[in-house]
Amino acid sequence: MAVPVEIPVEKWMGKVREVTLGAVPDEGGTRSHTVTVGGETMLPFLHFEGEIPNPPRIAIEIANRRPDDWSPLLMEAWGDVMDDPATWAKAAEEAGADLILLQLILTKDGNEPTTASDASAATRAVLEATGLPILVFGPGQVDADNELLVAVAEEAVGERVVLGICEEKNYRTIVAAALAHAHLVNSRTPMDVNLAKQLVILISDMGLPLERVLMDPTTAGLGYGIEYGYSVMERLRIAALQGDTMTQQPMLVTPGYEAWRQKEAKVGEGVPEAWGDWRERAVLWETMTATALVESGADILVMRHPEAVKRVKAFIEELMGK
Amino acid sequence: MALTGLQIYKLLPRTNCKECGYPTCLAFAMKLAAKQAELAACPYVSEEAKAQLAAAAAPPIRLVTVEGPGHKVEVGNETVLFRHEKTFYHKAGLFIRVRDTMPLDELKAAVQAAMGFGVDYVGMDLFLDGIAVEAASGVGQTFQSAVQAVREATDRPLILIADAPAVMEAGVKAAEDTRPLLYAATPDNWEAMAALAKEAQAPLAVRTPPLPGEDGGGSLGDLAEMTEQIKGKGVQDMVLDPGVRDPIGTLVTLTQLRRLALKKNFRPLGYPIITFPGEGATDQIDEDMLASQHIAKYGGFVVLDHFTPASIYALLVLRENIYTNPQEPIQVQPGIYEINEPKPDSPLMVTTNFSITYFSVANEVDGSGMPGWLLVADAEGMSVLTAWAAGKFDAERIAKSVKTTGIEGKISHHKLIIPGHVAVLMGELEEELPGWEIQVGPREAVDLTGFLKLWHP
Numbered sequence: 027m028a029v030p031v032e033i034p035v036e037k038w039m040g041k042v043r044e045v046t047l048g049a050v051p052d053e054g055g056t057r058s059h060t061v062t063v064g065g066e067t068m069l070p071f072l073h074f075e076g077e078i079p080n081p082p083r084i085a086i087e088i089a090n091r092r093p094d095d096w097s098p099l100l101m102e103a104w105g106d107v108m109d110d111p112a113t114w115a116k117a118a119e120e121a122g123a124d125l126i127l128l129q130l131i132l133t134k135d136g137n138e139p140t141t142a143s144d145a146s147a148a149t150r151a152v153l154e155a156t157g158l159p160i161l162v163f164g165p166g167q168v169d170a171d172n173e174l175l176v177a178v179a180e181e182a183v184g185e186r187v188v189l190g191i192c193e194e195k196n197y198r199t200i201v202a203a204a205l206a207h208a209h210l211v212n213s214r215t216p217m218d219v220n221l222a223k224q225l226v227i228l229i230s231d232m233g234l235p236l237e238r239v240l241m242d243p244t245t246a247g248l249g250y251g252i253e254y255g256y257s258v259m260e261r262l263r264i265a266a267l268q269g270d271t272m273t274q275q276p277m278l279v280t281p282g283y284e285a286w287r288q289k290e291a292k293v294g295e296g297v298p299e300a301w302g303d304w305r306e307r308a309v310l311w312e313t314m315t316a317t318a319l320v321e322s323g324a325d326i327l328v329m330r331h332p333e334a335v336k337r338v339k340a341f342i343e344e345l346m347g348k
Numbered sequence: 349m350a351l352t353g354l355q356i357y358k359l360l361p362r363t364n365c366k367e368c369g370y371p372t373c374l375a376f377a378m379k380l381a382a383k384q385a386e387l388a389a390c391p392y393v394s395e396e397a398k399a400q401l402a403a404a405a406a407p408p409i410r411l412v413t414v415e416g417p418g419h420k421v422e423v424g425n426e427t428v429l430f431r432h433e434k435t436f437y438h439k440a441g442l443f444i445r446v447r448d449t450m451p452l453d454e455l456k457a458a459v460q461a462a463m464g465f466g467v468d469y470v471g472m473d474l475f476l477d478g479i480a481v482e483a484a485s486g487v488g489q490t491f492q493s494a495v496q497a498v499r500e501a502t503d504r505p506l507i508l509i510a511d512a513p514a515v516m517e518a519g520v521k522a523a524e525d526t527r528p529l530l531y532a533a534t535p536d537n538w539e540a541m542a543a544l545a546k547e548a549q550a551p552l553a554v555r556t557p558p559l560p561g562e563d564g565g566g567s568l569g570d571l572a573e574m575t576e577q578i579k580g581k582g583v584q585d586m587v588l589d590p591g592v593r594d595p596i597g598t599l600v601t602l603t604q605l606r607r608l609a610l611k612k613n614f615r616p617l618g619y620p621i622i623t624f625p626g627e628g629a630t631d632q633i634d635e636d637m638l639a640s641q642h643i644a645k646y647g648g649f650v651v652l653d654h655f656t657p658a659s660i661y662a663l664l665v666l667r668e669n670i671y672t673n674p675q676e677p678i679q680v681q682p683g684i685y686e687i688n689e690p691k692p693d694s695p696l697m698v699t700t701n702f703s704i705t706y707f708s709v710a711n712e713v714d715g716s717g718m719p720g721w722l723l724v725a726d727a728e729g730m731s732v733l734t735a736w737a738a739g740k741f742d743a744e745r746i747a748k749s750v751k752t753t754g755i756e757g758k759i760s761h762h763k764l765i766i767p768g769h770v771a772v773l774m775g776e777l778e779e780e781l782p783g784w785e786i787q788v789g790p791r792e793a794v795d796l797t798g799f800l801k802l803w804h805p
Contacts, residue, residue: 028569300467302658
């Protein structure tokens with residue numbers, strides 16, 4: 027006779043907001059389909075107590091030109107397509123991307139700053155090369171972000187592009203551009219539950235509907251503080267499910283960037299022998315950073331290496347019960 | 349889980365005799381619940397109440413220990429579902445599985461390679477916990493020889509895997525004078541296994557097959573029934589294997605087990621859990637992903653089927669990260685650190701006192717072979733970007749550490765290299781530190797070697 031076991035089931039009041047990226051021709055865009063994220067009514071993949079209507083999605087990060095500081099392994103994986111954002115976008119789509127993230131680099135080759143028209147041209151080229159919804163991120167310096175992203179917003183009017191990085195220092199400009207041209211924003215704050223919530227409030231106060239806001243709580247790579255980001259995400263998701271409406275945005279995180287800037291992934295020489303094979307380690311570093319984050323509540327993972335993308339995608343499918 | 353004041357009150361005589369020193373039994377119960385009083389202060393409490401209160405004070409997840417002559421692993425005794433609620437206490441034990449069908453010399457070599465693995469991570473030496481030996485041969489003598497060979501190759505704890513009690517008995521004999529985990533009691537063999545575990549004073553793993561298509565509840569009932577029966581035979585230390593192997597099954601079932609223990613104080617399932625990620629995986633990376641889930645979400649012993657340094661390093665690091673106490677950021681002492689015997693004309697770099705940041709930078713400079721002064725500013729244990737965003741690594745703080753550490757007296761130049769991520773601080777810093785030249789270094793530590801090669805005083 028089995029002992030009766032009553033499984034504790036959490037009755038959550040709240041639900042993660044659904045956010046739809048991209049717009050098809052009927053909606054004023056040119057995407058072949060849209061992608062919706064969010065909508066969860068339970069903690070990640072605990073199917074016995076809620077719904078997860080939309081699986082976590084993977085955005086592959088490409089850039090408007092070949093980046094200078096990416097690992098040789100990434101250069102090798104993508105090859106010549108990195109010289110042209112349109113070709114790169116197509117290759118990323120073939121590698122299994124659900125979304126394309128176009129990263130604008132601060133300078134062109136030769137140290138000239140990337141201009142607004144460069145950013146617009148790259149955005150246009152990517153939009154024409156792929157039917158997937160896109161995200162466009164600025165270089166991460168407030169002035170440059172403002173200049174380039176406003177131009178991107180104009181160029182891609184109606185496409186429901188996610189504009190980033192929208193942070194405390196520049197959210198007014200980015201949100202205004204999103205409002206004017208029917209886009210979304212990625213609200214990024216440095217690893218803190220209250221700061222994450224506060225910026226969503228500020229963005230909402232400007233009149234941008236919350237159905238157009240992603241929340242990027244910032245995370246870190248495996249070995250370099252991933253536990254901080256992991257716990258902030260768990261806390262944000264619990265707050266969302268408890269009904270705190272300003273934490274109910276789907277979460278975007280960047281395990282590709284975080285893993286590949288660490289020595290474990292980036293370089294193969296001058297490292298301890300105990301670190302093992304470089305290729306195995308590098309792909310694993312991104313893969314394990316991403317899986318830890320998807321299990322702590324990520325809705326969009328921005329990734330870099332095609333093999334890691336494949337792995338994490340398959341793992342998500344299993345977690346979704348497919 | 350501890351009882352509330354009201355629950356304790358119901359176990360007291362409720363006579364308000366005041367002999368305990370408190371005005372009422374309820375007041376005394378509240379003090380007991382807050383652990384500010386001792387039950388012994390009540391002269392009239394019944395033996396039955398004493399036993400109940402003692403049982404309630406026991407941890408909701410039993411602490412289970414396995415031990416070899418050279419290493420001990422304790423798992424269980426966890427108190428929270430999420431690390432931010434307090435912390436996770438006892439790191440999941442990571443074991444490598446070998447089988448007794450391997451030739452003994454190969455077996456020994458494999459064990460030595462895995463147990464000889466060590467890696468430095470932010471000043472800590474990380475290594476695997478032990479070896480799981482499986483009686484794949486099904487022959488007692490073969491198993492016994494294999495366990496002996498493993499013991500000759502390592503002094504770390506063992507997990508003995510055998511289905512037949514007679515085979516297990518042979519393995520236990522070879523593991524004499526250690527405290528192995530016996531895996532596993534099943535519905536078919538539990539009585540004999542329980543007797544073995546009791547005799548050997550070793551913890552016993554308990555496995556039930558999962559029911560297909562169930563949400564876990566049914567099979568957990570079977571598991572609970574078995575632990576109760578085994579406990580009835582005098583075995584206290586148990587480890588659970590609910591039989592699930594796939595990523596969704598382990599996530600759901602291990603979460604349910606942790607919740608049952610912590611939220612329901614459900615004793616029959618209040619034990620640590622053992623997992624075998626390789627059995628739910630198609631290859632190495634698959635196993636690594638699943639193992640990483642088990643480390644983060646509620647595995648007590650994680651038995652791996654591959655020993656591959658790249659994977660082991662990543663898993664050991666993840667385990668360190670997840671089990672870091674969130675209430676205590678890992679910091680290093682602010683101040684001046686000398687790397688490779690710096691001279692007055694060696695470069696001066698500044699970074700924060702978050703230990704991961706410090707070790708990334710210090711290891712890089714050290715590895716470059718070039719001498720340097722590393723100034724570690726007090727940024728309250730945050731990394732460069734986080735500290736900068738939080739105002740804990742600004743021009744004022746950096747200038748203060750330059751002035752207060754006396755670094756000026758040790759160097760012959762006035763050049764300070766700041767992390768590339770905080771290049772924006774350059775102007776302000778030049779105002780705070782008149783006469784100094786502020787140089788912007790690379791954004792990531794990994795690029796420091798190249799930077800230092802080009803540096804000159």
